[in-house]
Amino acid sequence: MSLDHTGKPAVAPNDLSAFWMPFTANRQFKENPRMLVASKDMHYTSADGRQILDGTAGLWCCNAGHCRPKIVEAIQRSAAELDYAPAFQMGHPAAFELANRLVDMAPDAFNHIFFTNSGSESVDTALKIALAYHRARGEGQRTRLIGREKGYHGVGFGGISVGGLVNNRRVFGTLLNGVDHLPHTYLPEENRWSKGLPEHGAWLAEDLERKIALHGADTIAAVIVEPVAGSAGVILPPKGYLEKLRAITKKHGILLIFDEVITGFGRLGTPFAADFFGVMPDMMTTAKGLTSGTVPMGAVFTTAEVHDAFMTGPEHMIELFHGYTYSGSPIACAAALATQEVYREEGLFQRTAEIAPYWEEALHSLKGTKHVIDIRNLGLIGAIELEPIAGEPTKRAFSAFLKAYEKGILIRTTGDIIAMSPPLIIGKEHVDQLVGTIKDVLEALD
Ligand code: PMP
Numbered sequence: 001m002s003l004d005h006t007g008k009p010a011v012a013p014n015d016l017s018a019f020w021m022p023f024t025a026n027r028q029f030k031e032n033p034r035m036l037v038a039s040k041d042m043h044y045t046s047a048d049g050r051q052i053l054d055g056t057a058g059l060w061c062c063n064a065g066h067c068r069p070k071i072v073e074a075i076q077r078s079a080a081e082l083d084y085a086p087a088f089q090m091g092h093p094a095a096f097e098l099a100n101r102l103v104d105m106a107p108d109a110f111n112h113i114f115f116t117n118s119g120s121e122s123v124d125t126a127l128k129i130a131l132a133y134h135r136a137r138g139e140g141q142r143t144r145l146i147g148r149e150k151g152y153h154g155v156g157f158g159g160i161s162v163g164g165l166v167n168n169r170r171v172f173g174t175l176l177n178g179v180d181h182l183p184h185t186y187l188p189e190e191n192r193w194s195k196g197l198p199e200h201g202a203w204l205a206e207d208l209e210r211k212i213a214l215h216g217a218d219t220i221a222a223v224i225v226e227p228v229a230g231s232a233g234v235i236l237p238p239k240g241y242l243e244k245l246r247a248i249t250k251k252h253g254i255l256l257i258f259d260e261v262i263t264g265f266g267r268l269g270t271p272f273a274a275d276f277f278g279v280m281p282d283m284m285t286t287a288k289g290l291t292s293g294t295v296p297m298g299a300v301f302t303t304a305e306v307h308d309a310f311m312t313g314p315e316h317m318i319e320l321f322h323g324y325t326y327s328g329s330p331i332a333c334a335a336a337l338a339t340q341e342v343y344r345e346e347g348l349f350q351r352t353a354e355i356a357p358y359w360e361e362a363l364h365s366l367k368g369t370k371h372v373i374d375i376r377n378l379g380l381i382g383a384i385e386l387e388p389i390a391g392e393p394t395k396r397a398f399s400a401f402l403k404a405y406e407k408g409i410l411i412r413t414t415g416d417i418i419a420m421s422p423p424l425i426i427g428k429e430h431v432d433q434l435v436g437t438i439k440d441v442l443e444a445l446d
Contacts, residue, residue: 034405039066042423042430044410053409055420055434060230060262061293064342065425071294071338078334087327095328098336102299105271105340109280112307114320115328116298119261120154122285123224126300127158128322129283130222130255136309139253142221143178146211146254150184152231153224153259153285162224165232180215182207182225186235188385192374193367194236195360201238208248217252222282224257227273233417234376234383242279255306256281261298265289266343266424268379269353276379282306292339297332348424352380358428362435369442371396380426384418384438396445403441409434 004010011018016030035047042065044052057063064071078094085092099113114129116122127145134142147153147162154160160169161176164184169175183204191198212220227242229235249256263273264286270276272284283306287298310319326332343349356379363375363382374385386396397413404411411434412419420434 032402041065041067042426050408052405053430053433055410055422056412057421057423058293059288059412060267060421061288063265063267063289063424064292064339064346064348065423068292068342070342071292071335074334074338075295075331078331082330085330087323087325087329092330092333094330094333094337098328098333098340101337101340102301106284106301107272107274107280109303110284110301111304112302114300114302114323115332116287116300117296117324117326117332118154118298119259119285119287120156120159121324122261122287122298122300123153123162123259124156124158125298125322126257126283126285127162127222127224129300129302129306129320130257132320132322133255133306133309134221136312139218141219142254144215144220145176145179146182146208146220146223147179148182148184148225148229150186150229150232150235151181151224151226151259152229153226154261178219180211182211182223184229184232184235185238185241186232187238188374191238193364194376195364196378197236198238202240202244204238205241205244205248208245212248212252212254217254220252220254222255222257223249224259226259226262227277227279228263228268228378228381230262230381230419230421231414233385233414234378234381234419236376236378237277242277246279246281255283257283257285260284261287262381262421263379265292265339266349266352267381267421269349269356271349290339291332291335292342294339295332295335296326297329297336343424346425352424355426355428355431356380359426359431362431366435366439366442369439371442371445380422380424382420386416386418386442388416399445400438400441403445404437407437407441409437411438 002010036044037047038045042054044054046052102113103111114125116125145162147164149164151164153163161179164181185201185204187201190200246256258274258281260272268276274280282303284301290299291297359380360377363377366372366375366384371386372384373387376383389396394415397416397418400418401411401413
């Protein structure tokens with residue numbers, strides 16, 4: 001038996017107990033581990049040597065597919081040339097180049113970029129910018145934040161406070177004060193089986209007027225929503241809903257934040273959901289597809305109006321007391337620049353728009369499959385909702401996930417919903433394999 005430096009028996013490197021896994025049923029996993037050891041393009045390789053088709057782009061992030069040589073080389077080069085530069089009164093060229101590149105690809109309104117390391121950090125950054133923006137303009141009483149039921153905005157205290165997923169909040173106590181939530185737009189009775197955007201429910205945005213009447217417009221700093229909610233099991237905005245939110249927020253001087261952590265970087269066939277819907281918020285939060293999941297990185301996009309509010313004090317002052325040690329770190333910037341290059345060279349956003357109708361038809365061909373009670377889709381996002389087992393919510397979808405993995409596809413479940421968001425390089429044969437495997441799995445499931 002080997003001993004560690006204190007003379008205690010050393011833990012075997014392959015012991016699974018030390019790692020407290022995130023967002024995972026640890027006990028279940030450690031009984032039945034699902035280990036991935038390699039990845040390439042559309043596939044993972046499992047520890048037992050099987051090829052697993054990636055139906056989720058990792059976790060909605062590997063939009064360019066896996067281990068793309070251009071991105072790998074850029075990361076290697078940066079690691080060898082400039083490993084780190086202080087994110088404090090110092091800069092390095094790649095961060096400026098990346099910010100310029102992102103501004104170029106974003107809708108015209110966005111011309112400033114604040115770097116973070118994750119979606120959660122992007123959300124908390126945007127919420128803090130919103131509060132400080134109003135204060136900088138002499139409206140410091142605007143402190144209220146408004147999110148939405150079933151919203152997911154990461155796991156920071158700001159993000160879980162404005163978020164509306166019950167399980168992510170309820171065990172953490174009171175959270176931020178002064179937060180309110182709009183109703184969600186999940187209307188199964190009205191919108192079941194709709195392809196693309198649902199017809200019914202734009203009126204739900206008018207609840208914002210009621211919140212404003214209740215609290216007073218001059219107390220509200222920002223409204224944050226996911227243009228398409230992913231983590232709640234894919235909830236699409238009813239036609240006209242986002243437009244209404246924009247009109248109401250604008251009328252009352254409230255900032256609108258789109259959390260584009262999953263929709264940013266091509267998922268809907270456009271660079272951002274703001275492009276897809278033609279609705280411009282005041283800030284967009286992003287992460288994931290920015291580096292195609294390779295190196296942790298996020299970015300907040302702001303308008304000049306938001307940014308410039310911070311640029312009026314004395315020149316030598318730090319204008320926004322906020323940032324992270326790794327904001328815009330050289331290796332992350334190199335990964336992001338190379339990722340954007342791959343998206344552009346391969347026309348992956350356009351390709352997404354082109355394959356989306358095939359994806360839609362393939363998914364909806366599952367109507368009538370055992371246990372399926374709804375199917376939803378937009379761009380390269382899909383959801384298959386299953387009839388829950390009475391008294392055992394989530395069990396059926398989780399069984400489907402385990403069986404699907406055995407049969408060589410990676411899907412994701414939220415409650416009783418199977419969600420998919422494949423890499424944007426997906427081919428029709430992969431779509432067929434995903435849908436065919438899901439059909440087989442569901443037909444065989446109790
Ligand atoms: N916002 C949204 C809309 C997300 O989907 C996610 C992650 N799924 C986050 C924020 C949090 O991102 P991260 O896990 O990188 O902190």
